[in-house]
Amino acid sequence: MRRLARDPQAIITTTLILIIVAAGFLGPIFLAVDPNQADLRSANALPGTPGHPLGADQSGRDILARLLASAQTSAISGLIGAGVALVVGVTMGLIGGYFGRRTSAVTEWVFNLVMTFPGVLLLIVLTPVTGGDYRFTMLIFGFMLSPTIFRITRNLVMGTKQELFVDAARVSGLSNTRILGRHVLSAVRGPIIVATAFLIGTAIATQAGLAFLGIGSSAVPSFGSMVGEGFTNLTRRPLQFLWPSLVLGILTASLVLLGNALRDALEGLRTVPPRRGRTESPAEPVSMGEEDEAPLLRIRHLAIGYPSTTGEIEEVVHGVDLDVRAGEILGLVGESGSGKTQTAFAVLGLLPPEAVITRGSVQLNGRELLGLSGEELRTYRGKTIAYIPQEPMSNLDPSYRVGSQLVESLRATSTLSNREAKERVLALLARVGIPDPQRVFRMYPFEISGGMAQRVLIAGAVASRPALLIADEPTTALDVTVQAEILDLLRDLQAELGMAVLLVTHNFGVVADLCESMAVMQKGRIVETGKVRQTFAEPQADYTRTLLDSILDEDTVRTDPPVAPRDHKEVAR
């Protein structure tokens, strides 16, 4: 809005549109002249004739009164046409873009069909159905315009749903309707607002075009019919043609120019975070026979694959077994591509749609998670399982203030009122070490640093006191000093809340610093599990030894015992 207020093009065009629309609705009240009242004595009266400031047409109808009534007809046409196109196009675009491939294909097919309708011709053919009522005609025209909006929305949604902040919203337990209505719609609203200005212009021009052709009720004054009548009288009274052409021209041109100004104002307003294609994918439940002393999270024989070009499923995770006990911090380590994130995302139900869980089981508190519906998963995510991502910035929706995002997630997973949730969030922000919580609460994500964004996400993750926190490389995107602070914060919060943490990392330093147990992954398999101190002292697998050697060569490892802060020994190489 601020950018628009500084743009002369936007100011001038908005003013012109408002003047014409206001004149259309208020003018007839003040003028109190029937635009359809013919008076042959005033036929072709010149401008300035008493009672006819802009003259009268061939039938002696007052031109000013007809112009004002036509402005009203245009405004209503624009609103109905664009309104229907928006409601239908945006709703179906959100559905077609957000939900699975089948929904997308069906909606695409329907809108492709609508696009084949021969627009204006169909409206003419349908005149007996519409009874010449321009409002009904515009309603149908709105449907015909909706494919444009559908396509814009669907394409934008398809891109936006890959954004990490949509994953983050899903993980925080928000429903699809909530995510669509708030996070996705807000991300796609810019181009839709721009398109709306053009749609209104198109609807107005089409209504005028139809009236020019004499389609529709002659009792409804319209710029189109005025232009048509003025045209037949062009040589004798050119002003009768000029007035409606001028106002219609100004109105439609203003709408197009306003659309351009809106586009300029909205461009660059939103920083687009990097994409990562991960979405929900239910999998077949697999029941396991073995029994164990019940860990909080119990993964058995988990195998994940992707269809190859030949159509066969190529496994990337080959039968992972992993236990995370209540209150334990377990480090899942391994080089890049070893399958750590795939394993963690399988627990969160965030694997991409093309991923196939070929076998295995993921149980939380004895309840099988694989195969749960989206709705059922939501009862866990954000409450029992929370998630801290690798790139904090990309996991916050750039369109909303930090505080409102945290309040929204908290309210989705609790019964707190808005005020209570706000108080809780402020307390949490203070707890995670944010110096001025009130101020940060009101800030947008782009106004805070990466470290602060990670603190914000940690605050959001622990807000519902989860039993299990999955942290995927939570410090990788941060600079070294901030990394240490975030690790300390995680350690303190874990001790305070007694939650279990599955910490995905490739950094043995982080494992040494924070974890009690560790599991080492290589090429989609767990090659070693054990207590951190013991594994560091006597690694069993050659791969662990190699990794330890290579990493210790590069890094300084803080080897303070887990959950026993403040006596950090720095052990260099």
Ligand SMILES: Nc1ncnc2c1ncn2[C@@H]1O[C@H](COP(=O)(O)OP(=O)(O)OP(=O)(O)O)[C@@H](O)[C@H]1O
């Ligand atoms: N959408 C996908 N399609 C096909 N293969 C994939 C897909 N996503 C991941 N993979 C493969 O799965 C394997 C494991 O990836 P994953 O992201 O779990 O590794 P990682 O250990 O977490 O590595 P990093 O630390 O780099 O994130 C990799 O070989 C990767 O190429």
